[in-house]
Amino acid sequence: MAVRIITDSAADYSQAEIEKRKITCVPMSVSFGTESFLDGKELTKEEFYERLMEGEYFPQTAQPSPASFLDAFEDAKEAGDSVVVILIASVLSGTYQTAHLAKDMAEYDDIYIIDSKTATLGMRILVDRAVMLRDRGKDAREIVKEIEALIPRIRIYAGLDTLEYLFKGGRISRAAASIGKMANLKPIILLDAEGHVCVCGKQIGNRHACKAITKLVEENEIDDAYPIYFVYSYDKKNAALLAHTLEKNELMIGEAKFREIGPTIGTHIGPGAYGIVYVGKTEVGASKEEPQQEEE
Secondary structure, eight states, X not given: OOEEEEEEGGGOOOHHHHHHHTOEEEOOEEEETTEEEEBTTTBOHHXXXXXXXXXXXXXXXXXXXXXXXXXXXHHHHHHTOEEEEEESOTTTOSHHHHHHHHHHHHTOSOEEEEEOSOOHHHHHHHHHHHHHHHHTTOOHHXXXXXXXXXXGGEEEEEEOSOXXXXXXXXXXXXXXXXXXXXXXXXXXXXXXXXXXXXXXXXXXXXXXXXXXXXXXXXXXXXXXXXXXXXXXXXXXXXXXXXXXXXXXXXXXXXXOEXXXXXXXXXXXXXXXXXXXXXEBSSOTTSSSOOOOOOOO
């Protein structure tokens, strides 16, 4: 009996990376007007951001259908395999609920569905860990136990050029989005323990924003047993500036790994975003970070 690992396209894997890990990635869809594309299959990241910046249509993202999961679940059931499913935070998408519906339809108990409570490269850290455990011969229950213990330690800190896209996507209030319209004021966001997007600060210009993110990293120490990723949307230069700032403060561990954010999350943060994703030594909420509460 084998263990199958499934995730969704918010993890931002390329097709080559999916094949190398021997995992299944269920795609979400991205629509511009009447045109709809499967994330990671029918639309490149470059094409997505070009369309986004053209501004003719604001993209809409849609979770996979139950049928997208059901085929994989029924195939595993027939083979007698276990399934570990690691999905985007349930507060950000209905994908988690959809997978549970598909599990009920499959009538198969050996399926374990995990709410990652994170997104993008935070999901990748979890999925890669699950792959490593699978390849070491761990069973599904052992994998789930370790992944669920790791989830509260995932950190995502990011700087945005604007909060307008989060507002358009319904993730934050108009009051919060108005921060982005002030002269060169760059908001800093994090994902909290449940995966909610929180504004935790604002700085004048990207250099000061990078220093503020560096301070957050300093207060929430990196566990160097896990990879560190620098993420960006469309333009890599600010992510490189962040990596350089961490290096100057002696917080950089190993060679910087840069990854571009795909359409599922890019829709909501827009171009020009950048950040760091890593595993902390403590759980989220056990540190000094105090996200600001924005008025509705």
